[in-house]
Amino acid sequence: MRRILVKGGKKLQGEVSVSGSKNAALPILAATILTHGKSTITRIPDLLDIRTMIRVLRSLGIRAEYAFPNTVHTWVNGGLKHIAPYELVTKMRASFFIIGPLLAKTGHARIPLPGGCAIGSRPVDIHLKGLQALGAKIFMEHGFVIGEAKKLTGSRIYLDFPSVGATETIMMAATLAHGETVIENAAREPEIVDLAAFLNKIGAKITGAGSEEIKIQGVSSLGCCEYDIIPDRIEAGTLLIAAAATRGDVLIKDVNSLHLEAAISKLREAGVMLGIRGTSIKVNVPNGIKPVDIKTLPYPGYPTDLQPQISALLSLSSGTSVITETVFENRFMHAHEMRRMGANIKLEGQSAIITGVNKLEGAPVKSRDLRAGAALIIAGLAAEGETLIEDIDQFIIRGYEGLDNKLRNLGAQIKELKNISEYGYDEDIS
Numbered sequence: 001m002r003r004i005l006v007k008g009g010k011k012l013q014g015e016v017s018v019s020g021s022k023n024a025a026l027p028i029l030a031a032t033i034l035t036h037g038k039s040t041i042t043r044i045p046d047l048l049d050i051r052t053m054i055r056v057l058r059s060l061g062i063r064a065e066y067a068f069p070n071t072v073h074t075w076v077n078g079g080l081k082h083i084a085p086y087e088l089v090t091k092m093r094a095s096f097f098i099i100g101p102l103l104a105k106t107g108h109a110r111i112p113l114p115g116g117c118a119i120g121s122r123p124v125d126i127h128l129k130g131l132q133a134l135g136a137k138i139f140m141e142h143g144f145v146i147g148e149a150k151k152l153t154g155s156r157i158y159l160d161f162p163s164v165g166a167t168e169t170i171m172m173a174a175t176l177a178h179g180e181t182v183i184e185n186a187a188r189e190p191e192i193v194d195l196a197a198f199l200n201k202i203g204a205k206i207t208g209a210g211s212e213e214i215k216i217q218g219v220s221s222l223g224c225c226e227y228d229i230i231p232d233r234i235e236a237g238t239l240l241i242a243a244a245a246t247r248g249d250v251l252i253k254d255v256n257s258l259h260l261e262a263a264i265s266k267l268r269e270a271g272v273m274l275g276i277r278g279t280s281i282k283v284n285v286p287n288g289i290k291p292v293d294i295k296t297l298p299y300p301g302y303p304t305d306l307q308p309q310i311s312a313l314l315s316l317s318s319g320t321s322v323i324t325e326t327v328f329e330n331r332f333m334h335a336h337e338m339r340r341m342g343a344n345i346k347l348e349g350q351s352a353i354i355t356g357v358n359k360l361e362g363a364p365v366k367s368r369d370l371r372a373g374a375a376l377i378i379a380g381l382a383a384e385g386e387t388l389i390e391d392i393d394q395f396i397i398r399g400y401e402g403l404d405n406k407l408r409n410l411g412a413q414i415k416e417l418k419n420i421s422e423y424g425y426d427e428d429i430s
Helices: 022-034 048-059 091-106 126-132 164-174 190-201 233-245 255-269 304-314 333-339 370-382 393-399 403-411
Strands: 003-007 013-017 035-042 063-065 071-076 106-114 137-139 144-148 156-158 181-185 205-207 215-218 227-228 251-254 273-275 282-286 320-324 344-348 353-354 364-366 386-389 413-421 424-428
Touching: 003 370, 013 403, 022 035, 022 071, 022 091, 022 164, 048 063, 048 071, 048 091, 048 393, 063 386, 091 126, 091 144, 091 164, 126 137, 126 164, 144 251, 156 164, 156 233, 156 403, 164 181, 164 215, 190 205, 190 227, 205 320, 227 273, 233 255, 233 282, 233 370, 233 403, 255 273, 273 413, 304 320, 304 333, 304 353, 333 344, 333 364, 333 370, 333 393, 344 386, 370 386, 370 403, 370 413, 403 413
Parallel strands: 013 251, 035 227, 156 181, 364 386
Antiparallel strands: 003 386, 003 413, 035 071, 063 071, 106 144, 137 144, 181 215, 205 215, 251 282, 273 282, 320 353, 344 353, 413 424
């Protein structure tokens, strides 16, 4: 497991650009299964999950290549395989996205049950019910989900929960279905809108993406295109919070502020000054951090993927904040580690009561999931002394493209370690 050493107490200063959205790129790469010909997708972050998705596409018979800088080319010209490798799908939950386009394109799919971050129960039942509503036969066999459909047929589908993954899976499958599909209580995330824009560019007929009702008029075939991914709103929010936690002065570029309205509202309520001009946001904190109450909700509510990070910031506030998590039941795994750094966090069911302290202190901690790793780095940047963060693999290679380098360019003292001695740190490979 990889480790990061953070020396805190230094304000972040300078300019930084946000990478393309991983959570938009992954379903769009899966959607290239539906294409015919060569497609070029740009602003793709260079992350392990992206590389895994490319390997999944190759396993299906698609020619897929990652090209510098941040570009993926795909060629779909011949027949496709319908069986996805166990060793790839179980590494990354998002690879399950391929079931929808694969069923629509080939009429068959054999996909292992997915893996991913252990932040709570994220069943694929909603995805499968949606595919069944389109006429697919779905059954389980030896840990695989097997789908069959000679021809999918449009239907009106109500989602019990506005699941992003289920909305994307059904939307992709419905593009080649016969007739009209209506998804009610659909997820509204910007990544949904981005996927719909890509699908429409290759010839799909989708309206209403970004609202609670999405309509898809099925077509007989789809083409190919060049497409540019949206900026990563979670990376942007993480950078905003890191700058605020260190009382820094940072200009964050290549941001779509409309995708961050809930986070921006809560940061301003907490006393963070945010100046928005075009695709840039200027961050500074003139008078300290105020306590705020937050409830995570599906978009456009406050994102669960920024909950651990703002927990770190509110640990340094001037009062008591309450964060209620409504999306993932295990999303407070960072709280136990932050208490090692002096944070005053009390967990009560699905709420965290955070009473601000004057300072955090560096300590050895362990990252339990991707966003928890980001939160611990933010806490380490704001703390006195050195913070050693273990099991940081997900942060380094899965979730954020070069974020440790971006933080260093803003003045952060952060480096990856190769070995640890009993009484200190040595052999850094930064």
